[in-house]
Structures are given as structure tokens and as C-alpha cells.
Amino acid sequence: MDIELMISSFPKLLNATLITLKLLSVSLILGLFIGLGFAILRMNNNKLINKFAYGYSYIFRGTPLLVQIFIIYFGLGQIEYLRTTFLWVVLKEPYWCAIIAFSLNTGAYTSEILRSAFQTIKPGYLEAGRSLGIPSKIIFTKIQIPIAIKQSLPAYGNEIILMLKGTSLASTVTLMDLTGVAKYIISTTFKPVEVFIVAGGIYLFMTFIIHNVIKYLEKKYGFQT
């Protein structure tokens, strides 16, 4: 055991954790909007819109995240037309490519989580709202969304942890996130176990915190079906 290496690599890894957290938080926020949008489309009665939303989530859930990042980072740059538009400013940065891939990916999973949460809301709540003459927009924002959030908390907590692990793939497109830096230190020192313990420890610490925050929220908002 090379304790010295563990201590000296700790600040570097901690620094890289900031990038991991940035990637995670931005993708989760964007993904939540994408997920909510597609969950609403999924519940649409129009078959075509419904199929489109289903296709989106099927494709993003059925392929590895690595493929998605590679298509966006290496693939899209190949389209000459894109290079002339303002999109190129975003797409030439590995950071934004990773964020786009992560957001679309977590959006697909989130849409499934939210859809099933919306569908398990008891029809009685909506009927009660309607018979009290509450406009359907307010039923949606004040009744459906709060209940759906409560019901999807446990599953969404898992999704956050999966996404935290997913951000490690940013290292494959040259980003120096926690895993990227860990790999760099391993390949220069050839001490995989030590670096794994430190980097893995940081990841575990983050999962631990996420897990407990979700648990606290579940308790606070009273999980009920």
C-alpha cells in the first residue's frame, strides 16, 4: 500500500470531483425537463405523439450511454452543415457534448419514472378535483405533479445515483472528471488499487449523501400511494 500516493492524489481527485458534480447537476436539471416533457407526450392520446415519445425512451434506454456520447461527440461533427451553424459552438466542446448525451439519457429514464408515477395516481383525486370545478391546468400543477413527485422519489433517487456513475463516461471524450483523473494517475503510477480506493471512496461518499437526502425527502413528504 502506497499511503503517500493516496494522500498526494486526494486533492487532485477532489478537484476533479467538481467537474463530475457540475456534469451531474446540469444534466439532471436538463434531464428533468426533457423527462417531464416526454412523460406528458407519453400520456397524450394521439397515437403518433405517443409512439414518438415511446421510441425516444426505447432508443436511449436500449443503447449504452457510451454509444450515445460517441455519436454526439465524434459523429455529429462530421455533418458539414452543422459546422456552419451556431450549434457548432456547443458541439465542438466535449463538455457540452457530454452534457447533451447525459441529459438525453437521463431524460429517457426520467420520463419512464414520471409516466408510471402519473399513471399510478388514483383516478379519485382527479375526479375530486374536477367535481370541485378546479381548472385542469391547476389540477395538473397542484394535484398531479406534487403526487407524481412524491411517488417517483425512490426511483428518481436511483436514477441520480446511476447518472452519477454515468458521468464517469465523460472521461472517454477527454474530460478530466473524477474517473478521468483517476485513470490518468493509475496509468502514470501503475498503482491501481490505491487510486481506486481514494476515487471509489469519493464516489461512495457522494452516493451515500444522495441516498440519505432522498430518504429524508421521502420521509418529509410522506410516501403514500
Added chain:
Amino acid sequence: MELLYFGDKGWGDELFFATLMTIAVSITAMIIGFIFAALFTPLKLSNNKFLNSIGNAYTTIIRGVPELLVIYLFFFGGSGAIMFVASIFGYNDYIEINAFLTGSFSIGIISGAYSTEVFRGALQSIDKGQFEAAKVLGFNKYIYFFKIILPQMLRLAIPNLSNVWQITLKDTSLISVTGLVEIMRQSYIAAGSTRDPLFFYSFAAVLYLILTFLSMQLLNRLETKYSKGY
């Protein structure tokens, strides 16, 4: 489409064999995962606090650390560890383990953690009366486990195991970083030499979609077969 021709001109045959490699790694990893699950599920259910914490440590660590980091650990650390063990037995030459084994093993350990949770959940949701009845009736251990507990456990576990299979299948794409030529690696090579990454990575995505779709069909059939009531 010429890019997909079989033979020297296209990448069709290379990608075909790469797909077979992905399937082979996934199945091997799944089996290694079952072996880990068979070892750790009893630990997780054990009343002994020490054994219990070993079981919990395994599932918590593996499920809380990125797959890529686990793969790097085995990729860079694997041959070192084996050489260390070999040096105890007096063998000091350089040993290189093959990428297939490292890959399957690291994905297997990951998939094993998920399988362990599935088996634990399934065992815990079997009615306690079943265990008691089997014991009271004096069945021997073999019948007790293989004829009474296992069939009931599988029935509950199969739907979740098909999720584990999906995760495992997609995780194998990460082994491409170690150089094992599976779908992702082959697409990377093809994209590099033809300068057509969009086409090859999209095609890789299609291959994965086909694999997940076909395996879901197969697993759904298995699920209906085993979910028959008793």
C-alpha cells in the same frame, strides 16, 4: 451501405464477429455474476453480523462506484495481482491476462452485485411458511433447496434478472477501453479508418438495440413460462 459489405471491402464481417464477442462477454459476465451472487446472497441474508457486513460491503461498493473505475482497477491491476500470487509460488515471469477474461470478470463482478440484490429480494419475499413446511416435512437439504425454494425464487427473480441482463449487456460496451474487440471497439476502429464515425456509431447503436430487443423477447417468453401459478 458499401461500408457494411462482408470481406475485404467492408466492415460487415468484422462487425458481425464483434457482435458475437459482445454476446459472449455478456453471457460469461452474467454467469460469473451468478457465481458471485450465489456466494454473496447467503452472506447478505446471514444473521451473523460479520458475514452480513461483508455481503453488504460488496453490493454497496460495486453499486456505488462507476463501472469504468472498476474496469480500470482490473485492467491495470489484474495482471499485477496474478503475478503477485504467482511470485509466491516461485513463478516470476511476466503474465498477461487476456482481455476477454479481464473484461468478463470485471463486468461479472458488477452484474453479480445486481444479481445478489435480486436473489436476496426474491428469497425474502417467499412466504416463510414454505421454509417451515419444508423443514417440518423433513425433506433433505437437496430437495429443500432445489425442489422447493429455488423454483419459487426463480419465478420471482426472473423479471428482475432480465433487467440485470440489460444492464450487463450495455456495460460490456465499456470494456472497449481495454482493447477487447467488441461492438464498440470495432466501431471505433472502423470509424477511425473510414473517417465516418456518425455511420459506425449509429450502426453500433442499432446493433445494441437489436440485441436488447431480441433478448427481451426471449426473456419475456421465459418469464411467462416460469410465472405459472402453483
